[in-house]
Amino acid sequence: GKLDAADTTLRAMAAAxxxxxxxxxxxxxxxxxRGNLDSAEAIARRKLADxxxxxxxxxxDWMGAIAGTRGQIAAGVRYAAAxxxxxxxxxxKAAPISAAIVEAxxxxxxxxxxxxxxxxxxxxxxxxxxxxxxxxxxxxxxLAEFYALAGLPDKARAALAGFDQRHAAAADLDDIPNRHRxxxxxxxxxxxxxxxxxxxxxxxxGACTVCKLPLVALAHDLAGRPDSAVAAYEAVVADRxxxxxFTDAEYLAGTYKRLGELHEAKGDKAKAITNYQKFVDLWKNxxxxxxxxxxxxxxxxxxxxxxxG
Numbered sequence: 001g002k003l004d005a006a007d008t009t010l011r012a013m014a015a016a017x018x019x020x021x022x023x024x025x026x027x028x029x030x031x032x033x034r035g036n037l038d039s040a041e042a043i044a045r046r047k048l049a050d051x052x053x054x055x056x057x058x059x060x061d062w063m064g065a066i067a068g069t070r071g072q073i074a075a076g077v078r079y080a081a082a083x084x085x086x087x088x089x090x091x092x093k094a095a096p097i098s099a100a101i102v103e104a105x106x107x108x109x110x111x112x113x114x115x116x117x118x119x120x121x122x123x124x125x126x127x128x129x130x131x132x133x134x135x136x137x138x139x140x141x142x143l144a145e146f147y148a149l150a151g152l153p154d155k156a157r158a159a160l161a162g163f164d165q166r167h168a169a170a171a172d173l174d175d176i177p178n179r180h181r182x183x184x185x186x187x188x189x190x191x192x193x194x195x196x197x198x199x200x201x202x203x204x205x206g207a208c209t210v211c212k213l214p215l216v217a218l219a220h221d222l223a224g225r226p227d228s229a230v231a232a233y234e235a236v237v238a239d240r241x242x243x244x245x246f247t248d249a250e251y252l253a254g255t256y257k258r259l260g261e262l263h264e265a266k267g268d269k270a271k272a273i274t275n276y277q278k279f280v281d282l283w284k285n286x287x288x289x290x291x292x293x294x295x296x297x298x299x300x301x302x303x304x305x306x307x308x309g
Contacts, residue, residue: 001240021055033240041066057086068249071286073110077103093133100124101146109250114150136170141178148185156186177203193223208243214251226262233259253282269304276301
């Protein structure tokens, strides 16, 4: 999160290695973390035209993340699928399943249709059976977390058993945080909120320290602890670490909206207005199916502003 120091390093890197594609990637990440989504998107779009499939994949990943964050869910899913296809062409057999999970999670989050999401994942597994993928590459953790968030704890536990089998064979210590997050997600869907928070907090190591935050916030919220929920939701929007972009697509807009609601309920009109406005700004060009939510928040915003918030 030390963005000024990061930019100093980027300038030195650009001077020493002007043709290295990581320079542009660094500026793209820095722009995103500063909230300059237009600048980040412009760099990502240039990467799509690069001859290197790895650079194209980076472009697709970031275009998908930015589109999703803006509520352009259909575009986000298309970019994820394009990235997955590039990976598949390079021999990553699990890539189509991972891309399907991105789509399915979007269906759960934004359409609240768990059955449709499950059909997407089942179709991907039928086309690419796990048995045909090397054990070390099977996306058990992604599957287990999806099943948990889709309200299917038994399927999540079955995938977690595969995760444990893979871990025993590969002895990959870095995947332990993922296991805690999956167990936390299972506890969350089963309404065991304190256990969910304990497990999620144990996942706060490794590459994606931000990944637990939206689920911790949701656990506090569902448990009826609004002050703790506000603190956790505010931690989500304050985070400035690298993987933030890939959780924002699923959670950032909803976090702003929920913060607005919680602050409004507490009588803090100024903070409610601030968060409602951020939600509207972020989703002003969201997909048509999401626009009713935007209109509702605009109405709440206008009402608070009339009241002198």
